[in-house]
Every structure is written in C-alpha cells, then in structure tokens.
Amino acid sequence: MKLNYEDHGTITVLSVTGELTSDQSDPFRRSCQERFEAGRRDVLLDIKDLTLVDSAGLELLLWLSDQVAKHSGQLRLVGPDETIRKILEITRLDRRFAIHESIEAAARSIRG
DSSP states (O other), X not given: OEEEEEEETTEEEEEEEEEESGGGHHHHHHHHHHHHHTTOOEEEEEEEEEEEEOHHHHHHHHHHHHXXXXXXXXXXXXXXXXXXXXXXXXXXXXXXXXXXXXXXXXXXXXXX
C-alpha cells in the first residue's frame, strides 16, 4: 500500500494505492491520525488505484468513518473500481459511505 495526501484547508485528499489489508493497518491509522492532528477534519479517500480490500481493510474504512465523525468532519470515497464497488455493495457498506466518481464532485459535496 502506498499513501499520499494533499491538504486543502480542513480537507485532506488521501490517496490509497495497492492493497488495503491487515498488513497496512498501522501505517494507515498513523497517517490518518497525523492529518487529524494537523487540523484536518474532512477526508476525501481516493481509492481509484486500490487493487484489494479484505475484511481488515473494510474495518479500516469503518474506523476512518468513526474518526472523521469524532472530529465533526465528513468522509467521501472517491473512484472505487467495479470490484471494490461490488465488495461495498455485498457488505452493504455502500449505504454507509458517500461514494463519488471524482475528487471534484466529492469536494463539492462537503458542506462547510
């Protein structure tokens, strides 16, 4: 897994490339916590280059959702491919997360 982020005011765009599995749990959590400590509260999670998500990865998404809510922010998932979208549908997590096709659309959906 590779994580990159760009900060824009209270919004951070966090891009995940590769696999989101139990092996990446600690680096993912650490990176997210750093963003919150830096004053970010809204997260646009760019997952267009995510190739695999397992149950631990889904738990990380739920953890992130809880952390964003704790900081009075909003979470948006951006660009899941058909496989990841299907996983979200099967687990009914597509009902929990706001999913957008582009960073721009996700950013516009954040209410200030």
